[in-house]
Amino acid sequence: MLRTHTCGELNMSHLGQSVTLCGWVQKLRDLGGTTFIDVRDRYGLTQLILNTESDVTLRDLGKDLGREFVIKVSGKVLERTSKNPRIPTGDIEIGVEELEVLNAAKIPPFLIEDETDGGEELRARYRYLDLRRNPLRNNLVLRHKMAQEIRKYLDGFGFIEVETPVLIKSTPEGARDFVVPSRMNPGEFYALPQSPQTFKQLLMVSGFDRYFQIVKCFRDEDLRADRQPEFTQIDCELSFIEQEDILNIFEGMTRHLFSTVKGIQLDNFARMQYADAMRLYGSDKPDLRFGMEFVELNDIVKGKGFGIFDNAELVVGINAKGCAEYTRKQIDELTEWLKRPQIGATGLIYCRYNNDGTLKSSVDKFYNEDELTNWAAAFEAEKGDLMLILAGQTDKVRKQMNELRLEIGGRLGLRDKDKFAPLWVVDFPLLEWDEESGRYHAMHHPFTSPKPEDIALLDTEPGSVRANAYDLVINGTEIGGGSIRIHEKGLQSLMFKHLGFSPEEAQKQFGFLLDAFEYGAPPHGGIAFGFDRLCSIFAGLDSIRDVMAFPKNNSGRDIMIDSPSVISPEQMKELNITTTL
Template sequence: MLRTHTCGELNLAHVNEDVVLCGWVQRIRDKGGMIWLDLRDRYGLTQLLFEEGKTPSEVLQAARTLGREFVIEAKGKVIERVAKNDKIQTGSIEIRITGITILNPAKLPPFLIEDETDGGDDIRMKYRYLDLRRNTVREKLQLRHQVARHTRAYLDDLNFIEVETPVLIKSTPEGARDFVVPSRMNPGEFYALPQSPQTFKQLLMVAGFDRYYQIVKCFRDEDLRADRQPEFTQIDCEMSFVTQEDILNTFEGLIRNLFRKVKGIELPEVPRMTYADAMRLYGSDKPDIRFDMKFTELKGEDQDLTSGSNFGVFDEAELVVGVCAPGCATYTRKQMDELTDWVKRPQIGAKGLIYVRYNADGSIKSSVDKFYSEEILRTWAEAFDAKPGDLLLILSGQADKARKQLNEVRLEMGSRLGFRNPDVYHVLWVLDFPLLEYGEAEDRWFAMHHPFTSPKPEDIPLLATDLGKVRANAYDMVINGVEVGGGSVRIFERDLQQQMFGILGFSPEEAQEQFGFLMNAFEFGAPPHAGIAFGFDRLCSLFGGVDSIRDFIAFPKNNSGRDVMIDSPSIISDGQLKELSIRVENRV
């Protein structure tokens, strides 16, 4: 080892010791007779001292040739600092230098390698290897490492076995778009990169590996956003001879263990909510339950508190629904106009917003006063369980659309009111999803999760009579309004799997061609099995208290799916294309 210690471990106990440190020059302060230099490695920062009369002249001269990010070896003695710095781990000591060696000089970096940098996203992505030197970025990857380490330890203790599954697999028509890889040895044929190891982990259950896991790379050719990358990582798990309850208990235990080990937080028992209740009360299958503001229906299947006043907007609506924003009755007309414009944006798509102010003095005013009396407005306030000072925000229209729009309003108000603190964590299981959803454009049914999800046993007869009412034996874990994991009890009988493929529009021949290997395996003694997968990058970003998963990936892609550091994807040569039997027309 070139060094005796790292730049993050020395303290007063090491005073008078001779040490050798290696690292990068963070900054230099030359005061003439004295030079201070901050040396950095991934463990921390140590101050080096060069002093005329005490430091050899040639060493002092060499120090004055150093620049930012030079890689050096420094020898010296640990001394106590006169002016201590309690903001860094080594702030009570410094090193009086007796010798330095420049291991590698460095060009001036294109941005400051500091916690507060002057580099924008694009330049830092291009020089990602420099960005990774910054504490704030490095700490995110260290957190990622801790999550992975404690995940493996927890699952290992429960006799799970980590098994690698193939990366070059078969393309399937269900789900997101595949990334495909041409086969040179099989001209005109292609592999696909896995969107998940789903069928392989089910085959491992058939093989008798009753507890499998893998922290695995997956690939989806999708449009990108802050919480999505073309390649991402899952904690992928499967178990045999279990029920849904066993899965929920095992992996609630995993999440609680991770919060305890990584964040030092003891989570309470995780509550459960059905999909139907989540949509009815929050308009979302991944509700943020850090705050209340549940939906209240003024007009719906069970009641109508809006009719008889000739207000066409409500009379023609299938659903009139709203939320109570506590303490917001003081919102000005300008604030209400701004909020109304906000809900009219294309991203939300509402035609307007009705509001009712329940003023602190007990009076009630609304944007529909000419249609509804104060007496009726008070019945609305009672339905919302509103208190003086609260503001009712109401939308109307087609039921599913109005609920989705109101979910956005609820989240926006939760943010404005400070209810969505990233350092507060509320975890939720959402259960009993619909098995299928109907695609109007395609005029057929699709699997809401995937084709291998089992219906709830009591709903299997409905597969022949009412597909829309069949519930899936499926479950999602939601943290702070973000879906971090999902899974299901699997189909493990050939006949039921064949029936499911038929419902999804596969002919028997197409099902055999695409998934015959799995259905054939079911005929050789497939056990009952179930599983779950957690979005590893997304889980890390939640632990780190940020929205973007990009910060927790060492070398991420940008929003166009490009790696600007290595300039990928890129054009390949005509010779390579010919070797792969690929012809590209109109190539520039």
Template sequence: MLRTNTCGELRIEHVGQQVSLCGWVQKTRKLGGATFIDLRDRYGITQLVFSDDSDAGKALGQEGFTREMVLRASGLVIERESKNKNIPTGEIEIKLQNIEVLNKAITPPFTIEDETDGGDELRMKYRYLDLRRSVVRKNLELRHRMAIETRNYLDKQNFLEVETPVLIKSTPEGARDFVVPSRMNENQFYALPQSPQTFKQLLMVSGFDRYYQIVKCFRDEDLRADRQPEFTQIDCEMSFVEQEDILQTFEGLTKHLFRAVKGIDIPEIARMSYADAMKYYGNDKPDTRFEMKLVEFNEVVKGKSFKVFDDAELVVAICAKGAAEYTRKQLDELTEWVKRPQIGATGLVYARCNAEGTFKSSVDKFYNEEELKKWGVTCGAEKGDLILVLAGAREKTQKAMSELRLEMGNRLGLRDKNKFSCLWVLDFPLLEWNEGDPNLLASLAGRWHAKHHPFTSPKPEDIELLNTNPGAVRANAYDIVINGVEVGGGSIRIHNKDLQAKMFDVLGFTKEEAQKQFGFLMNAFEYGAPPHGGIAFGFDRLCSLFGGAESIRDFIAFPKNNSGRDVMIDAPSEISQEQLKELSIDTIIKTT
């Protein structure tokens, strides 16, 4: 090997040893007749030094060391006079005897340091340079550790890792597929999997009992900080289980990861129904690091001639503890914040509970002191608290108040990234009515679609409602939420052919369509499908949570930008007419 040691391992006990190191030049500096070089590799930084007037210095000084050039350095480990307590190798340095330039380097477009001067797009274009920064490397090291510990836990639970196909069949249910043309099968296409759902169910039919896979999945949907067109799941399935078995098994995985990776012992994970999550938090993935629950105000505010409240389907409030000192300017700014299109509220009403226990509101014209005190009692306001109220259509207002609650949590410092609150959300609706979701195919508009996927089993006691009131059917499903982020979700699956056929019927599939799309699964059920269920964790999201970051891109080696582009390799890109012709795509386009 070209090196005897890495740039991160030498310590004071190695003084006197002859060593060879390899790495990149982080920086150079001249001081008092000596030249210092910080040499960096994946493991750390070691300082090299040579005297300019020494024989070695005269030879080495002619090299003209520049940032990011690749060196092999040999010399003697000595104790540093001026120690650097900020790095593990800060007590020693290498007295150079020889340097070999393994490769020169031009000046990088941004500084390769933790606090870089490169913007997001520039760093993504030169991602191979960005990955040299220790802060980015540590993210990928965390990801590696998460994967190792996941495999360790699941292996001890008798799960078997099985790879499933990447080139599969496109199905109309769910988000949009990425499609791949087949050269050997003219005018036909594969799809990239949104998940290995049907294959892992078939593995249960095959008797594999416990399956997992850390697997790439693909969805052609609108992007944001926690979405990428290709992402990774911890995908799992178990046979002969009920919901409680899966919750216990994967609560165990969650606790194991926190203990092994973060050194944290989390308590038993709380459970909440979907109905309560919507009622008290306004969304199905509540951040339970702090309270500030939503409180319905309909009964205490209506009938007082305030048209905004009287005409609203829902009037809902939150109590921000200790925020009564907010100035009028701050409250006006908050009002403008909730009126943004992303939030969608038409306005904001507030009431302060002053230090003397009196109330002052923005609607004093309509509500007297006694009536405002009822507001305080209803939402548990105390001296120094601020009550914030929104009104309007129920669903829209819940969503807006949920966003306002999170914003107030940020402003009041209640969303500490080093604090973790885990939650199971249960009893979701099985179905949702789709009026036209931009992430779903247009052909699915105006019909029921599965909130999770069409293979999710209804709660046994709700099955009969499929015939009379599909919207009231609860799913035998569960999500795991950490700090307001949905990191995993799953369900007990349908394993009965007749019930699966009924589900397809409710979703608007004809018998012919269901057979064409999912006949292989329906046929497999006739050969003895065991009761089974599973879960999939968003591995990228889980890593970003453990790493204290909001964007999953920081934990993916080569991510796409917000437009779904890889700006480093310039993808997606056009392909040649010759390739189009070979794939028969040019014929399809001309015919269309």
């Protein structure tokens, strides 16, 4: 090794030892005759002291040094006169006897510090420099630890990691596939997997019993801050189990991660039916770090001549605790915020429970103080609270109220990044109506099983059939989801039929799976976690970008390596393709 120690480990117990360190120059201070250098590596920071008055060689070398130079230094561990209790090496410094520049460095385009001055674009171009900063490095170290602990936990429960193929078959279902032209099979294409779903089910048919894989998946969708064309899934499948077993095992895994990686002991996870999540929070991934449940008001507000309420399918509100003193202007701003196209609410009704005990609403014309007192009772409102109410079509108004609840929760400081509220949402609908195509789609995917007691409803009331499907939600973010699968050819074919597949299409696309179900498929189910998302929650980040080493931007580009890029006509010829631009 070029070094005897790292820059993060020396302390008083090493006093007097001769050591050699390698690392990057973080800081240089020339105090005239003495130069102090902070040298940095992955493990920490160590102060070097160079007596440049007496040592001409060191003086000359020291003169040429700059930030981010890579150096190798040898010397003795000395006690510092002025100690720095904030870093583990803060009690010592190295009295440098030899210094070697291993590589020079140009002045970096932005500060390599926890807080940097570089813009997003510039840091993306020099991602390898951005990754030198502690926050990013810590994210990737965290990610490594999480992956290790996940593997340890699942191995302990008898799961086997099996690699499934990356070059698979394109299917017309779901979001867009990335495709790969095959040179050896002219005119044909592989597809990159959106998930290893069918392969893991085939592994169950093979008797693997408990499978997992931490695996890259791909989706050619328009990108947002929390989406990337390639992402990583913790993909799991089990045989001979019921939903309850899956919830227990993966609640255990999540608790194990929080415990080993963050030192946090979580209570048992809350569970909630999909229908209740929608009714109480207007979302299938409610943020349970705070309450602020929806209050449905149809029974007490209708029939008083206020058309907006009378004509609404649902009148629903939340109690913004302690917000009675919101000014008219603040409420107007909130109303405007709710009117943005992303949310689309048409108007916000409010009722203040003033500190003097009076009630004041924006609809006083229609509701007298007695009626408002009933409202306050329904909201369990107290003096100082502000009741916020929306009305309209049930699904829409719930979504709008969900946004408002999250916004108010954020303003009230109820969405603390260091607090974690995990929740299982269960009993999802099997199908959801798609306006655009005018037919039902699988809410999860076509392999999810209906609840046995609901199968009879498939023909008459498909929208109310519940699935054996479940999501794990933490702090309002879906981090995992899964289901008990169909394992019988007949039921699977019925599902395909309800999803609008002709028998021929179903056979063409999923014939191998339907065939497999005829050769002894065991009852099975599974779950998949978004590993990037999970890491970002552990790291306290909103976006998944900074838990990935080399993410792509919103146009799917890696601007560091300048990819994607054009390929040569020869290369296209070999692949029997051409561009149509």
